[in-house]
Amino acid sequence: MTVILAFLALVALVAGLWLSQQRLASKPWLETGIAPLAGHGPGRAPGFIFIAVFLAVAGGLFAMLGSAFVMQIEETPWELVPLPGRVWLNTALLLLASLFLQFVVISARAGTTRWLRASLIAASVATLAFLAGQVQVWIALTASGYRLEGAPAASFFYLITGLHGLHVLGGIIALGAVCLRHAGAGDVRALLPGVRACALYWHALLAFWLMLFALLQGWGNAFLALCRAAVS
Amino acid sequence: MVDRGSDDRMQLPPREVADVMPPHAHSWIGKYVFSQDAKYIAIQYSGTAVAIGLVALVMSWLMRLQLGFPGTFDFITAEAYYQFVTMHGMIMVIYLLTAIFLGGFGNYLIPLMVGARDMVFPFVNMLSYWVYLLAVLVLVASFFVPGGPTGAGWTLYPPQAVLSGTPGGAQSGIILMLVSLILFIIGFTMGGLNYAVTVLQARTRGMTMMRLPLTVWGIFTATVMALLAFPALFVACVMMLFDRLLGTSFFMPTLVELGEKLSYGGGSPIAFQHLFWFFGHPEVYIVALPAFGIVSDLIAVHARKNVFGYRMMVWAIVIIGALSFIVWAHHMYVSGMHPWFGFFFATTTLIIAIPTAIKVYNWVLTLWKGDIHLTIPMLFALGFIVTFVNGGLTGLFLGNVVVDVPLSDTMFVVAHFHMVMGVAPIMVIFGAIYHWYPKMTGRMLNEAMGQIHFWVTFIGAYAVFFPMHYVGLVGVPRRYFEIGEPEFLTAPVDGLNAFISSAALIVGAVQVLFLFNIFWSLRHGRKAGGNPWRAASLEWHTPETPPRHGNWNELPDVYRWAYDYSVPGAPEDYLAQNDPWVPDGEERRL
Numbered sequence: 001m002t003v004i005l006a007f008l009a010l011v012a013l014v015a016g017l018w019l020s021q022q023r024l025a026s027k028p029w030l031e032t033g034i035a036p037l038a039g040h041g042p043g044r045a046p047g048f049i050f051i052a053v054f055l056a057v058a059g060g061l062f063a064m065l066g067s068a069f070v071m072q073i074e075e076t077p078w079e080l081v082p083l084p085g086r087v088w089l090n091t092a093l094l095l096l097a098s099l100f101l102q103f104v105v106i107s108a109r110a111g112t113t114r115w116l117r118a119s120l121i122a123a124s125v126a127t128l129a130f131l132a133g134q135v136q137v138w139i140a141l142t143a144s145g146y147r148l149e150g151a152p153a154a155s156f157f158y159l160i161t162g163l164h165g166l167h168v169l170g171g172i173i174a175l176g177a178v179c180l181r182h183a184g185a186g187d188v189r190a191l192l193p194g195v196r197a198c199a200l201y202w203h204a205l206l207a208f209w210l211m212l213f214a215l216l217q218g219w220g221n222a223f224l225a226l227c228r229a230a231v232s
Numbered sequence: 233m234v235d236r237g238s239d240d241r242m243q244l245p246p247r248e249v250a251d252v253m254p255p256h257a258h259s260w261i262g263k264y265v266f267s268q269d270a271k272y273i274a275i276q277y278s279g280t281a282v283a284i285g286l287v288a289l290v291m292s293w294l295m296r297l298q299l300g301f302p303g304t305f306d307f308i309t310a311e312a313y314y315q316f317v318t319m320h321g322m323i324m325v326i327y328l329l330t331a332i333f334l335g336g337f338g339n340y341l342i343p344l345m346v347g348a349r350d351m352v353f354p355f356v357n358m359l360s361y362w363v364y365l366l367a368v369l370v371l372v373a374s375f376f377v378p379g380g381p382t383g384a385g386w387t388l389y390p391p392q393a394v395l396s397g398t399p400g401g402a403q404s405g406i407i408l409m410l411v412s413l414i415l416f417i418i419g420f421t422m423g424g425l426n427y428a429v430t431v432l433q434a435r436t437r438g439m440t441m442m443r444l445p446l447t448v449w450g451i452f453t454a455t456v457m458a459l460l461a462f463p464a465l466f467v468a469c470v471m472m473l474f475d476r477l478l479g480t481s482f483f484m485p486t487l488v489e490l491g492e493k494l495s496y497g498g499g500s501p502i503a504f505q506h507l508f509w510f511f512g513h514p515e516v517y518i519v520a521l522p523a524f525g526i527v528s529d530l531i532a533v534h535a536r537k538n539v540f541g542y543r544m545m546v547w548a549i550v551i552i553g554a555l556s557f558i559v560w561a562h563h564m565y566v567s568g569m570h571p572w573f574g575f576f577f578a579t580t581t582l583i584i585a586i587p588t589a590i591k592v593y594n595w596v597l598t599l600w601k602g603d604i605h606l607t608i609p610m611l612f613a614l615g616f617i618v619t620f621v622n623g624g625l626t627g628l629f630l631g632n633v634v635v636d637v638p639l640s641d642t643m644f645v646v647a648h649f650h651m652v653m654g655v656a657p658i659m660v661i662f663g664a665i666y667h668w669y670p671k672m673t674g675r676m677l678n679e680a681m682g683q684i685h686f687w688v689t690f691i692g693a694y695a696v697f698f699p700m701h702y703v704g705l706v707g708v709p710r711r712y713f714e715i716g717e718p719e720f721l722t723a724p725v726d727g728l729n730a731f732i733s734s735a736a737l738i739v740g741a742v743q744v745l746f747l748f749n750i751f752w753s754l755r756h757g758r759k760a761g762g763n764p765w766r767a768a769s770l771e772w773h774t775p776e777t778p779p780r781h782g783n784w785n786e787l788p789d790v791y792r793w794a795y796d797y798s799v800p801g802a803p804e805d806y807l808a809q810n811d812p813w814v815p816d817g818e819e820r821r822l
Contacts, residue, residue: 001506008460008557015456022441024546028793029538032814034438037248046352046433053428053459057421061463064510068467068482068503075500076485149479152498156482159474 002224003070003215007063011056051197055204058167062208065163066215069156073221078153080218084140090133091213094168097126098206101175101199108192116188120179120195123202127172134165160212164205171201244789247437251787254350266362268354269781270339273361275672277335280361281328282747284368288323289740291316300733302714310713311399314383317711319371321386322409325515326416327368329657333522334420334458335364337664338427338451340672344771345448347436347790347810349782351426360426363419370412379403385711387512390483390504391496394476397489410473417462417469427455436770438790442546443809445769445794446539449546450525453553454518461514461557468507475499505567509560516653517556520620521549523660524591527613529794530663531595533767534610535602536805538795541594548587555584565633566640574633581631585624592621603798607765608682612663615690616656623652626701641711644704647697655693662689662746669750670764674777675757681749685742692739699728768806769794 021038072078100123107116138158146154178194214220257263267273295316298308308316339357343350351357374381383399384392384406396402400409431444431452444452471482475496483504484496532539539545561569561577595617604610626648630636639645662685669677706722708715717724763772775785788810796807801815 001510004464004510005558011460012554019550024442024543026440026442026543028440028442028542029795031443032792032812034245034789034791035440035443036245037435037437037440044433046429049433050353050425050429053425054421057425057459057463060460061466064464064467064507068471068507071503071506072482072500075502076498078498148474149481149495152481155474155480159471159480159482163470 001067001071003066003211003220004060004063007059011059045193045197047193048197048200051201055201059204059208062160062164062212065156065160066212066220069160069215070220070224072152072156073218076152078151081141081146081151081153081157081216083157083216084137086133086137086140087213090130090137091209093126093130093133094202094206094209097123097130098199098202100126101195101202104195105192105199108188108195111187111189113188116191124172124175127168127202131165131168131172134161137161157216160216164209164212167208168205171198171205174198174201244437247787249348249434249436252349253782254354256781266358268350268358270343270351270354270357271672271779273357274336274339276361277339277364278332280365280368281332281336284323284372285328285332286743287372288320288328289743291320291323293737293740295320296733296736298713300730302716311380311383313713314385314711315381315399315405318383318386318388318409319381322413323371324654325386325519326413327371329519329653329661330420330458330515331364332661333519333657334427334451334455335361335423337447337522337526337668338423338455340668341447341771342427342430342451343434344671344774344779344783345445345769345794346431346434347439347770347784347788348430348434349784349787352429352434353426356422357426360419360423363415363422367412367415367419370408370415374400374405374408374412377404377408379405382406382409384409387505387508388472389508390472390475390499390501391485391487394472394484395487395489406476407473410469410476413469414466414473417466420458420462424455424459427451428459436787436790439770439809442543443790443793445525446528446542446545446549447522447525447769449549450521450523450528453549454521457514457521457553457556458518461511461518464507465511468504468511471507472504502564502567505564506560509563510557512563513560514553514556517552519653519657521553523616523657524549526660526664527595527616528591528598529769530609530613530660530667531598531602532795532797533667533765534607534613535599535604536797537598537602538793538797539594540597540600541590542793542795544590545594548590551587552584555580555587559584562631562636565636571633578631578633582628585628588624592617592624607666608677608679608686609663609667609765611683611686611690612659612666615686616659616663619651619659619693620656623648623656627652639704641709642704643700643708643710646710647700647704650700651697655697659690662686665750667765668771669753670760670777671771672778673754673757674760675753675755676760676764677753677757678749681745681752685746685749688742689739692735692742695735696732696739699732703728703732766804766806768796768808770809773808773810 023038100119103119104116104123107113107119138161141154141157146157148155148158175198178191178198182191182194255268257267263269264272267276294308295313297305298313339351379400379402381400382388382393382405384401388406388409392398392401393406394401400406431448471480474480475482475484479495481496481499483501484499485501486497487494528539528545559577559581561573562581565574626644630639630645630648666677666682669675703725706725707720708725717726760777762774762777765772770788770790773788774783790809791812792807792809794809796802798805799807802813807813
C-alpha cells in the first residue's frame, strides 16, 4: 500500500497548506463582524476547484491500482509484460497534448487567437493519437499471447491502461464541450476558465500515466526494494 | 430573519462569491422528480435510504429469528441466512448510513448552513441522486434473480465470494452487488464533489471556515474522506467483477473446486482485504464524523450553551479523518501479518482514541452547567454519547492484537461494531430528524410518539447488544447459521439468544411508530414557526419555512460563529450568525 499512502501524503500536504490559510488557531467565540474569506480569487473558479478535487479522487483511484499491482507482485511474483516500444511514443504524445493545452491557456490569457486554434487542434489530435496508440498496444500484446484473462500482470496492464484511457476520453469530451460553448464568443478570454481546468486535467493525467508506466515497467518495485534495502 | 444594525451595511466589504440564483424548474416533474434543488434531492436521498434501510431491518429480524429460535422457521435456510447477513450489512453501512448522512443531511444542510443558494453544480447533484437510486434498484434486483443475492458476507472476501459454494457466487447475485457498488461510488462522487466545492467556494460573506457549524465540518471532512476512500472499494469491485466475468485472476489463487481445478491462478486474495479495509475503516468515520458534528450542534442548541472547545472540536475532526487512513489493517490481525505491522496498526488505532476522547469530553463540558432541555433531539444526542463511549471502549479491546485474536470472529465483534457504527449513528440520525423536521416541513413532530420512540429504541438497543458482548465472550462465533451447544462454549446461550431476538423485534417494531409520526405530523403536527429551537445557525434564519428555492431573498452576511447562546446583555438568549449586534460601547473584534 506504499503507493496510495505516498499519494495520500501528497494530498494531506496540499490540504494542510490550505488549512493553514484558514485561521484554524483563531478564536471565533471572541470575534464579531464580517471576516474575509480565504481561498477565493480569480484563479479559483468553482469549476477549477471541482476539477482539482476530482483529480484527487482519480489520483486515489490510480494510486490504488498501483498499490494493488505492487502488492501482488511482491506476494505472487510474476513476469512483467514486456511493453512494446509504441508505449514510449504514446507517452510522448500525451506529453505533447499537455504542452499544447498549456499553450492554449497562455494564448487565451493573453487574448490572442493567432496560435490558439492550432494549439487546440494539436492538443486534441495528440490526445486522440495517444488513445489510438494505446489500443494498438493492446492489439499487439493480445497477438503476442498476453491476454486479459491470462497472467495477472497482463490483466493489470489492460485494466490500468483501460481506466486511464477512459479518463482521457472523458477529458476530450469535456474539452469539446468547453470549445462548443464558447465557439461564438468574440473574446477568447471567455475560454480561459474552461481550458485552464482542462489543462490541469491533462497535466494530472500525464503525471498519473508516468507513474503507472513506471510501475508497469517494474521500476516501482525496484525503487521500493532499494528503499527497503536503505532502511534495513 | 434578523434585521439589526443597518448602519453596518454601508461598510460591508465586497462579496467574494457571486450571488447567482440557481435554475428554477416550474413544472411538477422538474420541481419534485428531476429536481436540481438540494433540499428536494436531500429528501429523495433520505426517502430512498430509509426505504432500503427498512428492507435491511426486516432481514435483521429474520436473522435474529433464526439465532433466537433455531429450527422454528423452515423458510430461513442456511443459504437465505447468509444472504440476509450480507445484504443487511451492506445496505446498512453503504446504502443507508452513508447515503443519509452525506446525501440526505449533506444536501439539506450544507447550502443553508453556509449561506448559499444551492449546491454549486445543481445538475450534477441531481445526477448523483439518480445514479444512487439506480444502484439501489440494481441491488434490489438481486433478490429476484436465480440464486438470489450474494451471501458472501458484507466484506465480500474472495475467492469464496465468486465460487459456487457461496449463495449467488456462481450466479448473478455477486455480479449485481458489485455493479451496484460501482454505481453507488460513481453517484456518490458526483454528490461528494458538489458538497466539497460548495463548502470551499460558496460560503457567504463573513462565513469563514472557523465560523462553520460543526455539522458542516463533520460532513465536509467525511466527504473528503469518502472521496479518497471509495476509490479503493471501486478498484476492488472492478477487479473482482473482472475475475467473475472475464476470467482474470486478480484475487484468485490456483483453486480446486469440487475436485475440479479452476482456470484461475496467480492472484492474491489478501490484496482484496487490503483494498476493502482501506475503504472500510475510513467508512466508519465517514459515518461517524457527520454524527459527531450534528451531535455537537444538537447539544449546544438544546443546552443553550456554546460548544466547549470549538477549535479543538474542529482539529479533532480533521485529525480523526487523517488518522483513519492508517489503521485499516486492524481488521486483518488474523490474516497472518508481520508482528511489527500488528504493533504499528494497534498503535495508530489507539492513537485515534485521543482526538475522539477530546470530542467526548467537550460534549460533556458543553452540557456542564448548561440549561439542558430534555427535548427529543437532546435525548437522542445523549443516547449517542453513552452508546458511542460504550462502543469505543470495546474498540480499545479489539484494537489490541493479543485481545483481538481470541475475540476475532465472535459475536463480541458484532456487538462492538453495532454499538459504535449502528446504534450510535442511528441515534444521531433520529435526533437530527427530530431537530430539523420543523425546518423541512414547518411542523413539529409529535412529542409523545417521540418519547416512546426514544425510550424503546434506547433501552431496546442495549437489551440487544449488551448481552451480545457476553455471548461473544463465552465463545459464540459470528456468521454461524446454527451453532447448537458445542463443548467450547463456556456457558449456555440459548435463553440469552431468545431474549436478544425478542428485544430486536420490539426495537424494530417501534420504528414503525417513528415513520407514522413523520407522516402524521406533516398534517397534524404543531406549527413550528421559523426557529422553534431558538437556534443561532443560519439555516434557522431563512425568510420562509420551509425554505423556498434559492433559500434567501438576499444572501445573508455572517457576523459571528454559530454558538452564541446565553450571551450576557444580548436581547435574546441566542444571537443568530447573521445578527450584527454588539454590546453597547464595544467595537467589532476580528
